[in-house]
Amino acid sequence: MSLKITVIGTGYLGATHAAAMAELGFEVLGLDIVPEKVRMLAEGRVPMYEPGLEELLRAHVAGFEGSTGRLRFTTSYEEVGDFGDVHFVCVNTPQKHGEYACDMSHVDAAFDSLAPHLNGPALVVGKSTVPVGSAERLASRLRDLAPAGAEVELAWNPEFLREGFAVADTLHPDRIVVGVREPGGRAEKLLREVYATPTGEGSPLVVTDFPTAELVKTAANSFLATKISFINAMAEVCEAAGGDVVKLAEAIGYDERIGAKFLRAGIGFGGGCLPKDIRAFMARAGELGADQALTFLREVDSINMRRRGHMVELARDAVGGSFLGVRVAVLGATFKPDSDDVRDSPALNVAGQIHLQGGQVTVYDPKGMDNARRVFPTLGYADSAVASARGADVVLHLTEWREFRELDPAVLGGAVTRRLILDGRNALDAAQWREAGWTYRAMGRPRA
Known part of the structure; x- marks a missing residue:
């Protein structure tokens, strides 16, 4: 059975990742808490300029000629929890106002909203750029907030997108980094399945621990x-x-x-x-x-x-x-x-x-x-x-x-x-x- 993928946050990173995952052949459900953004994406429009992204989106969102129909969008965390096997968290981490430190409030909110709806075996994958040590904290948060007995794991898979080249960087990355708690375990195997196409084309996949990733x-x-x-x-x-x-x-x-x-x-x-x-x-x-x-x-x-x-x-x-x-x-x-x-x-x-x-x-x-x-x-x-x-x-x-x-x-x-x-x-x-x-x-x- 083919993996189903969700993408939490459909800004620059999330919209690109969702469209690219559909291009790689997966069924994808993107989530955003802003209804206007969800409507725009469902209409095949992107809220930013990125060469090739709108064309990729329209190739997979239902309603366009020749579309695969593999990509759709929602505002419902409950729907996301029921749908996906692998959940990519792609929300932003801006600089705190008046400080150098990173604002983790959007990431924390995404994890808090997603975790209670993860009823079946699920892998949550962080892609946001976060301070080192965040993955360990968020893994504990997932365990605490997920339903009792739910089999939930965390992995960290940082993004390396260059604006202007984001589509190519996702589909043909120069490297893929995967941070897992257990090398060779279920999380690594699932991510190797997600990235089978680019790794098959020669993109190196580096497996590390959480802090290194x-x-x-x-x-x-x-x-x-x-x-x-x-x-x-x-x-x-x-x-x-x-x-x-x-x-x-x-x-x-x-x-x-x-x-x-x-x-x-x-x-x-x-x-x-x-x-x-x-x-x-x-x-x-x-x-x-x-x-x-x-x-x-x-x-x-x-x-x-x-x-x-x-x-x-x-x-x-x-x-x-x-x-x-x-x-x-x-x-x-x-x-x-x-x-x-x-x-x-x-x-x-x-x-x-x-x-x-x-x-x-x-x-x-x-x-x-x-x-x-x-x-x-x-x-x-x-x-x-x-x-x-x-x-x-x-x-x-x-x-x-x-x-x-x-x-x-x-x-x-x-x-x-x-x-x-x-x-x-x-x-x-x-x-x-x-x-x-x-x-x-x-x-x-x-x-x-």
């Missing part, structure tokens, strides 16, 4: 954040010494021990994962008495946040020392391309700071406009790159969308008052822009 995601994000902040620190040194951080990154990237990925200097990282994950990691290390092991992450965080202010300073200096009366075009609102996510976006943060200093800011982003307007309603917005640049004294390139990399400098030059561009992502072809009569400047690079 919980640490993998935060350790990985901390390493990536450190690498990004390292090259941004080198950009600061290059500016002081007259060096070129792009050439420096190219040279050290050829070293196999280092690699070229995540070595593009710019205005730093943002989004809903890296910033809050490294802060929660520091907070948890402090609770465990291991705070000195992660003190370097404070400097990683500090370098990252400093880049935003530095971009504002570069722009202010470029326009003569003051933004008053200056028209500023900002290309990009999302924290990265191929996403509509503006959470902790460096691009929007820079735009907001310039606006507060008197600049007349107009923003354009291919997918993030609606979310940006909700966060910064006082900024100006345009429906194209050219429209945002109309009459601008300076253009800031702050999110490395392909659309921006492929802009024709001559066409954009016809819209601006002054051909001055600051590349906050070191992603544009400097020679091409300069040949078109632009003054091109970028972080960590010498002026031509």
Whole structure:
């Protein structure tokens, strides 16, 4: 008998996981406590932009031509308990307000609501990013709240989704990590069955204990954040010494021990994962008495946040020392391309700071406009790159969308008052822009 899978929480992670599980051939029931979200998903629509996700959803939600009908959604925990053999918990873990620590209230609520309805043999699988030690606590919570005699187990299976590549990362993961209490036991066997297709294609499956599985995601994000902040620190040194951080990154990237990925200097990282994950990691290390092991992450965080202010300073200096009366075009609102996510976006943060200093800011982003307007309603917005640049004294390139990399400098030059561009992502072809009569400047690079 084929396994039936439920997914608790249908946000970015949950909606992607539910659709991917249906694609792998399982019957899937997704749950969310927000009725509007359930209705939207049942209509084949997703509440966020993620390439390929809506098409995958419509391939499996009933009512669409050619759909398998393997995927549906509900608001009922009772229905979920009766339906599933394996229950994936995919709710979010935001940063606590005013603290570095992780807010576990959504995860705790999901476990509390699910456990009383687990009557038959069931495996609950946590996918949320949580502080180390949470799985052990939640396993005890499951045992306490599940019906007497119910055979309920917990496993931890962290997610490694990259926004913009989430569908591929779920269907063809570069690794699958499974934290279980008993290696080789029922929980591991069930998860090997769930992931039989990707492991059959060559995706490695790593079996660990609970604490190691919980640490993998935060350790990985901390390493990536450190690498990004390292090259941004080198950009600061290059500016002081007259060096070129792009050439420096190219040279050290050829070293196999280092690699070229995540070595593009710019205005730093943002989004809903890296910033809050490294802060929660520091907070948890402090609770465990291991705070000195992660003190370097404070400097990683500090370098990252400093880049935003530095971009504002570069722009202010470029326009003569003051933004008053200056028209500023900002290309990009999302924290990265191929996403509509503006959470902790460096691009929007820079735009907001310039606006507060008197600049007349107009923003354009291919997918993030609606979310940006909700966060910064006082900024100006345009429906194209050219429209945002109309009459601008300076253009800031702050999110490395392909659309921006492929802009024709001559066409954009016809819209601006002054051909001055600051590349906050070191992603544009400097020679091409300069040949078109632009003054091109970028972080960590010498002026031509």
